[in-house]
Amino acid sequence: MNRPLEGKIIVITGATGRLGTAFCNAVLEAGANLVATDLDKPATQQKLRALHDAFGQDRVLPLAVDTTNKESLDSCAEAAVARFGRVDALVNNAYPRNANYGRRFEEVTYEDLVENVGLHAGGYFLACQRFLELFKRQGHGNIVNMSSIYGVIAPRFGIYAGTEMTMPVEYAVIKAGVVHLTKYIASYHRGHGMRIRCNAISPGGIRDGQPQEFLDRYNASATSKGMLDPKDINGALIFLLSDASEYVNGQNIVVDDGWTL
């Protein structure tokens, strides 16, 4: 079996969500040891324990981590090093949002926009900053930030017509910011004599019970499958976490079945 991440130590945030669940299984199957983290809620912690039971405690460290909290991130890095000796990579995959997230443009308040950008883009910044402290001490480290096609292109609002759905303005601001945060971090560590890199993945839409009329309109712009499944993003993640991408730095890989063409 091909195990391109054999022996690597990887931290994943938002590990029990739709993509996080697929990512955890994929990196473990690819041979990595995993620090699987998510919020301190009974349901998320139960899922993390199930992963721990399935793959064994020598390979999985489940932790409660809030990516908007500096102490929580620092404790995570410390616990990861205490268990595995180092961290090779951080996958910034959490999706924090407040209760008002996702309203139509006209209904988004200044306060909600600022809070959601702070929680999500701010949380990605904070996780990068805290783990880079460790990566600088180690002399190496790899970050993968989850962005989105909506951090790359403008929304096509016509696909939402007649549904309750929209593409939130907060999301556009956050995900475009995440792409550029990624480039900033890659460039900032240029010439420091360390093997530190930072890349992003921008998935297209993930199938999740959306209305058929929306799916039909969305899928018409894709080149084969249309809306993707979480596992369809695994290949890009494994590539960026593996040594096959050793000299890929500051890039954003769009995985969208050609939707943004």
Ligand SMILES: NC(=O)c1ccc[n+]([C@@H]2O[C@H](COP(=O)([O-])OP(=O)(O)OC[C@H]3O[C@@H](n4cnc5c(N)ncnc54)[C@H](O)[C@@H]3O)[C@@H](O)[C@H]2O)c1
């Ligand atoms: N699902 C999609 O269609 C899609 C498409 C493109 C990009 N993405 C991106 O992929 C990433 C994962 O998306 P998803 O669909 O799996 O989301 P999800 O909502 O299914 O899961 C997100 C996870 O993040 C956790 N989380 C929320 N706030 C947190 C915090 N403060 N600290 C730590 N964890 C926190 C949640 O508990 C949850 O388990 C996000 O960055 C999202 O923007 C998703």
